Amino acid sequence: MSRKPKSDGEAYLTATLSKGLEVLEALAEVEEIGLSELARRMEISAPTLFRLLATLVASGYVQKSDSRYRLTLKSWEIGAKTVRRLKLREVVRPRAERLVERSAESAHLAVLQGAGVVIIDKVEAVQPVRVDTYVGQRAPAHCSATGKVILAFSPEDRVKEILDQSIERFTERTIVDRAKLMKDLAVARSRGYATNRGEWRADVSAIAVPLLDHADAVVASLSLTMPTQRFTDAAIKNAFLPALKEAAAAISADLGRAP
Amino acid sequence: MSRKPKSDGEAYLTATLSKGLEVLEALAEVEEIGLSELARRMEISAPTLFRLLATLVASGYVQKSDSRYRLTLKSWEIGAKTVRRLKLREVVRPRAERLVERSAESAHLAVLQGAGVVIIDKVEAVQPVRVDTYVGQRAPAHCSATGKVILAFSPEDRVKEILDQSIERFTERTIVDRAKLMKDLAVARSRGYATNRGEWRADVSAIAVPLLDHADAVVASLSLTMPTQRFTDAAIKNAFLPALKEAAAAISADLGRAP
DNA sequence: AAAACTATTTCAATATATGAAAAACCGCAA
DNA sequence: TTGCGGTTTTTCATATATTGAAATAGTTTT
Missing domain, CATH: 3.30.450.40 (GAF domain)
Structure with a gap:
């Protein structure tokens, strides 16, 4: 059931997911933030960030109000289940x-x-x-x-x-x-x-x-x-x-x- | 700074990110799990899940040992910053x-x-x-x-x-x-x-x-x-x-x- | 009321994700 | 040992989703 460790551990990654998670982490560092400012900080294009944020909102990880974004408690809820174990x-x-x-x-x-x-x-x-x-x-x-x-x-x-x-x-x-x-x-x-x-x-x-x-x-x-x-x-x-x-x-x- | 609400709120979503987050959520429901079982539960192909998991591992959200996957405390850490506010x-x-x-x-x-x-x-x-x-x-x-x-x-x-x-x-x-x-x-x-x-x-x-x-x-x-x-x-x-x-x-x- | 922002939307080019199939690996039984 | 049924991992051609430039639209500042 176990494989030999891969020499090239960097392969097989999905870029979009990585980027989305980075957005999550970036949002954790601030109270709330607007699209363009976050885009600058992350060095990512505005439309791309716009879509990632839209997805995070749809999935319940991020709250959007008045074009400002902030984290919800969803990631904490997930983590709480882990901690609880x-x-x-x-x-x-x-x-x-x-x-x-x-x-x-x-x-x-x-x-x-x-x-x-x-x-x-x-x-x-x-x-x-x-x-x-x-x-x-x-x-x-x-x-x-x-x-x-x-x-x-x-x-x-x-x-x-x-x-x-x-x-x-x-x-x-x-x-x-x-x-x-x-x-x-x-x-x-x-x-x-x-x-x-x-x-x-x-x-x-x-x-x-x-x-x-x-x-x-x-x-x-x-x-x-x-x-x-x-x-x-x-x-x-x-x-x-x-x-x-x-x-x-x-x-x-x-x-x-x-x- | 605020836009008029979009009629079609479902647009502009990035599928890969959604799926990756779903994996995270699925993992929160179990202590640990193997690839194929999770693939069956989520109705997602094994190679795709393999790549998503590899990404989650690389990003620090998931731990892999002996081809078994489990969540780390990373999402909880992110959430803790939110709660703390x-x-x-x-x-x-x-x-x-x-x-x-x-x-x-x-x-x-x-x-x-x-x-x-x-x-x-x-x-x-x-x-x-x-x-x-x-x-x-x-x-x-x-x-x-x-x-x-x-x-x-x-x-x-x-x-x-x-x-x-x-x-x-x-x-x-x-x-x-x-x-x-x-x-x-x-x-x-x-x-x-x-x-x-x-x-x-x-x-x-x-x-x-x-x-x-x-x-x-x-x-x-x-x-x-x-x-x-x-x-x-x-x-x-x-x-x-x-x-x-x-x-x-x-x-x-x-x-x-x-x- | 223009200027200077920010946020959205569109769209064609292109990079990425996809799953079938093959390969590799494991545990177990004969 | 060898083979079998299960797993995980890799490859690869294809389809698709993602991309950013540029256009559009809304907001605030001057």
């Missing part, structure tokens, strides 16, 4: 809530998806100073606590594959040297958690632990994210780490028992 | 949490989207018997409390437009008679809330109130959903309604003050 969230949610109570910081549940991680659930702490994150947000794997901890517990070839795609520098603290990064992951694996001090976004830090299934495979990560100012060694040692470990243990146990 | 959730979340504490039932935040409503946030109550709902779920407008209350407070021509598309019968309690439905909406408008006793899904009931912006336009609805058994007149009158009214008033005030 990850039972993970149901299991994690109550544990994450307790975690937030104990630590007073915001918890995130994230999974590896392509070359990065995606936040699939979040419990926000009541704090005057908060970090701007949202459910559905994508983060780079190599410079987020949540991504690094998943990589640390993933098979080595999988890690290499991902790092081949993405060791972009975001701040001066981003670890872009491959060897150093591998060492960082090794440390995370031996300690059982990963941290990130402003490696992705300046002044934002996080600590993350892996969530393991019955076979000890990592399926997601649980993290606490906060302004770097509150990310002190004392807090990590006395508050964050114990709370995370306990939550992760409970969750991993839940997952292990699940069918 | 609805600041609504941030405002509503804390109020909804208190609402759930007070009522001991699950709260839903929903917006009108096309011919139905979509749940954009949910706070689940701790109850041994719960109703199966999820964030991202679509519900019909004409037979859900949340949909009816939005319709009740919407301009009449907008309501007509929606009801022209969808008065499907789901249970024996679904109101499918147009006149009766309009009367039901009128009652909801005068009372300030709508209810649904098993009109959509048997044994599931709900009560919903509108969330109004500064201009008294309805932007969403807040509801409590539960097994019909717990949906007693006494509970509605003494617990659900007061709690909902209070929450809605607070939220509408919040929205009114917002820029």
